[in-house]
Amino acid sequence: MTGDFTQSLLEQVQEAIGYKSPLVIEGGGSKKFYGYPQPDVLKRLYTSDHQGVIDYSPDELVIHVRAGTPLSEVRKLLADSGQMLAFEPPDFAGNATIGGVIASGLSGARRPFSGALRDFVLGTTVITGSAEVLTFGGQVMKNVAGYDVSRLIAGSLGTLGVILDVSLKVLPLPELEVTLTIPVSRGGFQVLLQSMRQSVPVSAAAHEGDHLRVRLSGSEISVTAAVKELGGEEIDNSYWDQVNNLERFGEIEQLWRISVVPGSDILLEEAALVDWGGSLRWLVQPGFSPRERLKKNGHATLMKYKAASLAPGLDIFQPLVEPVAGIHQRLKKQFDPAGIFNPGRMYRDL
Amino acid sequence: MDKHAFIHRLRAICGENIIADEPQLKVYETDGLTAKRRAPWLVVLPSSVKEVQQVVKLCFDAEVPLVARGAGTGLSGGALPHADGVLLILAKLKRILSVDTENRLATVEPGVTNLAISEAVKDRGLYYAPDPSSQVACSIGGNVAENSGGVHCLKYGLTVHNVRRLKIISPTGDLYEVGSHAFDSAGYDLLALLHGSEGMFGIVVEITVALLPIPESVSVVTAGFAAVEDAASAVTDIISAGIIPAGLEMMDKLAIEAAEAYVKAGYPTGAEALLLCELDGIEMELETQLRSLMDILKENGATSIDSATVPEERERLWRGRKAAFPAIGRIAPDYYCMDGTIPRRHLSLVLNRIAALSEEFSLPVANVFHAGDGNLHPLILYDANEADELRRAEEFGARILECCIEAGGTITGEHGVGIEKIDQMCIQFSETELSLFHGVKAAFDEKSILNPGKAVPSLHRCVEFGAQHVHQGKTKFPELDLF
The missing domain is CATH 3.30.70.3450 (Alpha-Beta Plaits)
Incomplete structure (x- = not known):
């Protein structure tokens, strides 16, 4: 049975507060690999029954859904009205829920061209660690009443509260999408990309091996014209699902996600794949610490790893420095005073 | 706090860039919301980040409230001075520090005007997208504080969508960064949280904005x-x-x-x-x-x-x-600009309600509407010299905001809550939601030195507001003891 399970979720949170027993929040379980491992002994709070579309009016460009709603269902519903989630979230094993999508905050290949996940979050309802059901933001595009808690929740990996529902801005699907592969060196692809972006509707750009993969999205006329102009070879658009779902790397011990300014030289040649027009670099078992190379020029996340490869004390997410680390601690205390939600999943002390 | 001793210490930091004389202080008694006026205790105009840092530290140690202000064009009284506090004007920090054409970024100081950024990068074929109508005068620091919009938001977003990194001074005087020149950064999205926080969390002293290519x-x-x-x-x-x-x-x-x-x-x-x-x-x-x-x-x-x-x-x-x-300004001695947002499908309903309210309050209203994103700007025409008209205009405005909430919208789309809409916050948010906002504020500013009394009402204030304003037949806080 699925539907509104607010009451049941709330009761489980109240119980956990009472017993001071931590809860691991789980939707579709498609991103269990992300963050620090959650011990099996900890109690699970399953959100996947709490599903359903609360409101969707295509001409308002807004969808309001419960957290347990499968991403695939939302995508299909939107596509039926010619719309999409423009931040192109990964679906991994195919059973991701909207709640998990928001909590992980991961954006796909369209990010540099259309915006990040948090840019499309308009409002959210959460259960806090004080067992209160609170609503922030709303269903409108512009809203500056109260602090922007809904965007803070996005990407907080369930450490601040249980997401009950979320309102997202949606955008029209392009009339036509074509992906081209064009031979160009790692060092030269960004210059090529810069030269095309003014007059060609680019919606994704990655470099892998010795080819630029570029997706064009727009009206039939402009995409067709761009394909003619750019040359190269056409490949299936599903390439981007593989990129978003981390399926281009095969069996690996460690996969590092490096986020830098697009034009940076750092780890450019070493990366197995460079996405986001140059800004996102994927390193496969580098055999060295990417953070030492990065210094203060970006951040590195150990995105996927085999448990055996995880050296004790290795930080999965880029360590925070003061006073930012202290602000994190104090925010966590405000939202989750008993520290019951996903403890240690994002940072060991959060 | 001994004013003379405090001024002496400020002079050691900022030299002559301090205003302490009564008649001169009066110049700064209001921002763009001219209906609210309050002279500050002191005005300080630091000319470097280091000076800002020292002034903030001094105020923190002495527990003197601090209100940051850019160009003072804000329309919700967010920069209304504190009678016992320092008004920290950042207008002298107006350098464009760097422009990175390859990565389409510009790093600027908070006093740079919104339009000056686009002007400075025009020759490189770039521009900065958010364009509030005050863009000739308003400063980018204020845009961050209010999460300003403009007429191109539906496609290009608000300030929060176009800023990549901030340098901030905490209430204790520490300088730190949130966001990065990359497309994301580690940890919670403090960058998003700081946008529209109305100067309650920290003082923004450097902003890196994302630039866009000028459309073909x-x-x-x-x-x-x-x-x-x-x-x-x-x-x-x-x-x-x-x-x-x-x-x-x-x-x-x-x-x-x-x-x-x-x-x-x-x-x-x-x-x-x-x-x-x-x-x-x-x-x-x-x-x-x-x-x-x-x-x-x-x-x-x-x-x-x-x-x-x-x-x-x-x-x-x-x-x-x-x-x-300004055109409306020509046909009426004064006008009061509102800023609600509604789901677009309720536009006719809300406009009809506004027309009915216009008759009820005997005040004309003109409507200007960002139709794409549902952001409504009713302009209430009144004459401040006529007895009672300001009060009626304010009450009319408050009723419009309540109407926006009822339609599933919000009391402010882009102007901010400031002091103007603080009572309506009691209607839009529950007591527990407001409490959490206070908690978030405390996570950044435990002693509540920065802009106290703005953006989020105290629960006490909501009780008083509720007493004179019974919403939907019931008081908002029945659970609180009123005596």
């Missing part, structure tokens, strides 16, 4: 309609057709007539509503969109259509919209 092609179309409903239905059809206009604006009869009388933009003065639609992008994309736009306008009964692609002509069509506020 731009078209502006205006259309007159015999009924507001027709214009609203055209807006719905435009969005349904998969078109995301760069700008989509609506004006009602009173606003059209005032604007036309003022700037002669060629608007149809007999029309009940005017739509202004700007499309931008790749030339080939635009041709297709423009054709379907024209069809939609005609199908919805547009009584007149005007269009322009060359810059001077586009500027003419925009002129009336951009001059709408």
Whole structure:
């Protein structure tokens, strides 16, 4: 049975507060690999029954859904009205829920061209660690009443509260999408990309091996014209699902996600794949610490790893420095005073 | 706090850039919300980040409230001074520190005006997208504090969507960074949280904004309609057709007539509503969109259509919209600008309610509307010299905001809560939600040194507000002991 399970979720949170027993929040379980491992002994709070579309009016460009709603269902519903989630979230094993999508905050290949996940979050309802059901933001595009808690929740990996529902801005699907592969060196692809972006509707750009993969999205006329102009070879658009779902790397011990300014030289040649027009670099078992190379020029996340490869004390997410680390601690205390939600999943002390 | 001793210590930091004389302090008693006035205890105009840091530390140690202000153009009283506090004006920090063409970034100080950024990068074929109508004067630091919008938000977003990194001074005087030049950063999204926080969390001293390439092609179309409903239905059809206009604006009869009388933009003065639609992008994309736009306008009964692609002509069509506020200022001694957002489908309903309220309060109202994103700016016309008119205008405004909440919207789309809408926060948010906001504030500013009393009402204030304002037949806080 699925539907509104607010009451049941709330009761489980109240119980956990009472017993001071931590809860691991789980939707579709498609991103269990992300963050620090959650011990099996900890109690699970399953959100996947709490599903359903609360409101969707295509001409308002807004969808309001419960957290347990499968991403695939939302995508299909939107596509039926010619719309999409423009931040192109990964679906991994195919059973991701909207709640998990928001909590992980991961954006796909369209990010540099259309915006990040948090840019499309308009409002959210959460259960806090004080067992209160609170609503922030709303269903409108512009809203500056109260602090922007809904965007803070996005990407907080369930450490601040249980997401009950979320309102997202949606955008029209392009009339036509074509992906081209064009031979160009790692060092030269960004210059090529810069030269095309003014007059060609680019919606994704990655470099892998010795080819630029570029997706064009727009009206039939402009995409067709761009394909003619750019040359190269056409490949299936599903390439981007593989990129978003981390399926281009095969069996690996460690996969590092490096986020830098697009034009940076750092780890450019070493990366197995460079996405986001140059800004996102994927390193496969580098055999060295990417953070030492990065210094203060970006951040590195150990995105996927085999448990055996995880050296004790290795930080999965880029360590925070003061006073930012202290602000994190104090925010966590405000939202989750008993520290019951996903403890240690994002940072060991959060 | 001994004022003379404090001034002495401030002088050691900022030299002569301190204002302490009564008549001069009066100059700073208000921001863009001129109905609220309060002279500050002291005004300080630091000329470097280091000076800001030292002033903040001094205020923290002495527990002197601190209100940051940029150009003072804010419309919600967010920079209204504190009578016992320092007004920290950041206008002297106005350097453009660097422009990175390759990565399309500009790093600037908070006192740089919004328009100055676009002017500075124009030659490189770039611009900064958010464009609040005060962009000639308003500063980017203030834009961050209020999460300012403008007329291009539907496609390009608000300030929060266009800023990549901030340098901030904490209330204790520590300098730190949030965000990065990359597309994301580790940890919680403090960058998003800081936008629109109205100077309650820290003092922004450096901003890295994302720049966009100037679009290859731009078209502006205006259309007159015999009924507001027709214009609203055209807006719905435009969005349904998969078109995301760069700008989509609506004006009602009173606003059209005032604007036309003022700037002669060629608007149809007999029309009940005017739509202004700007499309931008790749030339080939635009041709297709423009054709379907024209069809939609005609199908919805547009009584007149005007269009322009060359810059001077586009500027003419925009002129009336951009001059709408001063144009209203010409036909009434004073006007009060509201800023609610509603789901677009309730537009006719809300406009009818506003018309009814206009009769109830015997005050005319003109409506200017960011139709694409549902952000409504009713302008209430009044005369501050007439007894009771300001009070009536404020009450009328408050009722409009409540109407926006009832329609599923919000009390502020882009102007901020400041001091102006603080009572309406008690209606939009529950006691527990407001408590959490106070908790979030405390996570940044435990001693509540920064801009105290703004943005989020105290629960006590809500109780008092609730006592004179019974909402939907019940008080808002029945659980609190009123005595």
